[in-house]
Amino acid sequence: MAVLAIDIGGTKCAVALTDASGDILTSEVAPTPSGGDAETLWRALWSLIETTVGAEPVDGVGVGCGGPMTWPDGVVAPLNMPGWRDGFPVVARLRERFPGVPVRIHNDAIALAAAEHWKGAGQGVDDMIGMVVSTGVGGGLILGGRLINGGTGNAGHIGHIVVDPAGPPCGCGGNGCLEAVARGPALAAWAVEQGWVPGTPAAGPVNPELSEREAAALYRENARATGRQLATDAAAGDQIAVAAMNRAGWALGLAIASATHLCDVDLVTIGGGLSQSGPLLFEPLEETLRTHARMGFSSRVRVVPAALGQEAGLIGAAALIVGGDRYWSP
Template identity: 60%
Template sequence: MTGPATPPSGGPSHASADGPPAGGAGAPVLAVDIGGTKLAAALVEPDGRVAAYDRVATPGGADVGAEELWRVLEGLLDTLVSDAGDPPLAGVGTGCGGPMTWPAAEVSPLNIPAWRNGFPLRARLRDRYPGLPVRIHNDAICVAIAEHWLGAGRGRDNVLGMVVSTGVGGGLILGGRLVNGASGNAGHIGHIVVEPDGPPCGCGGRGCLEAVARGPGLVAWARERGWRPQSPEATGVELAADARDGHPVAAAAMRRAGRAIGIAIASATHLCDLEVAAIGGGLSQTGPLLFEPMAEAFREHARMEFARRLRIVPAALGQTAGLVGAAALVFAQDRYWSAG
């Protein structure tokens, strides 16, 4: 799937804060999306079009080490660039699961055990691509950037972008610019507490949105209540399929997730006075199963008049949104990158 071919108004900026402009005005960005289930890479043109794309499964298991995962990522990037004819690059933009130190991007993703102890991702990429600007942000923040730059939030100044998948994350655009916060982790809606006595979360807390609504958490909740999937490695996709077919436990799981997300969005909207919440990630593809209880819970909890103006919409850029947003860290740095 490719992004839109129409450039944003005003056009992207090619100035670099951490290296000279690279590759010429039409050069693509090497964009990377690192998540708990997949590693994806693309060459993204200045107008946001995905010109080349490849992905591999994220290696899992307790025996996968940090260097093995890095070698898999290297292989993916080398193959993508080589197959495209080794074009000059404008830079490298990357979204990765968090948390991370920022902007140094020593990453400790909760859903990638091999890198949970602070893998120096930005330093490694800078060594591999010397002379190019290398920018890294949280993967959900990259989705938020993409939806503001070219997607469902285009033309709006106050946007929440969310990913609901293996984890739940988000990013905030306020006043037309990305909000980083004190440590680069602003917008991490997955750790808003929606059930104070709810399930334990990988962050160490309890009742976080991520603990309730992430795909693996939904599967575990449904299994405990009698749902029996056909495959031993069941996913949220299989759960949603059974919910569509009328399985009561599967349907209850999806409703529980949707309501938790709606409650979290209501809280974020009251705090930030948002215009649009764009929801992406694998579970967002389930449509009404997730969005109907989400809208219901939002209406129940968003009681201030200004909050009720928020539009909750599916992310417009699909599964390449994170890659497009990672490229925007280079192409549109005036709005989305404020670090060195």
């Protein structure tokens, strides 16, 4: 059995052939065209698929893609892909090219949760949340050993739990969502407002009393003000960067405590770029989680780094095809 697995992102797209066990047989990765219109993006993706598949027949096509989307129909409108933001029928296009086989799609964070449950840190766990903390914050929910979809395919969207009602505005239109606080770009912007100078670790807070407009301008002009650089500077001892990581851990701990009380899970896995910060993120997360997860049943929850790395999106896409009704039940 051969499965075509596709992971569509705003920065890069990855395509692989996998076997029925989710093992990757061959794969290709390419940058997502910047500024391309809808058809330019499709042609780039299709070229990558042709390079990967060649003349090989496939038994199914699984896709993970950023949202929002209409699910399970697969008209996608990713916020980080302007060319498709008005809606692009990626599933319909793939069905034209691969008639007679199942073509299935889910949000990329949900696919990552399925991957971690199937072959990653969540193996053998029936009840878990899989999270991604990177440019955005997303997640997927596994209960009773099955992926939970919800009414619109968005169950597990932990990034929009409100952790601070008076907090920063979120792209969803609300305020103080976990994503608005803990995603990499938001953390970097917050740190710049506090006086962080990327790549120049400071011994303590600078407190430059920047206006909101001045801080925003500085952030836009400084290409090094990224979540990755923030984590690097925190590891080097920059106190503002450390404070930003503490802020992320605090927000994540609050959200996970709330989600655990609601869903009664045993495990939370966290992937994405920020998760690679290690104790800088996980120690404040654990402290906040244990402060707020005080019910007996919620105190058992464990939070661990995701295990599958860059291949998780492709493995999760394959799971939609070969995982049976554990991961696909629209």
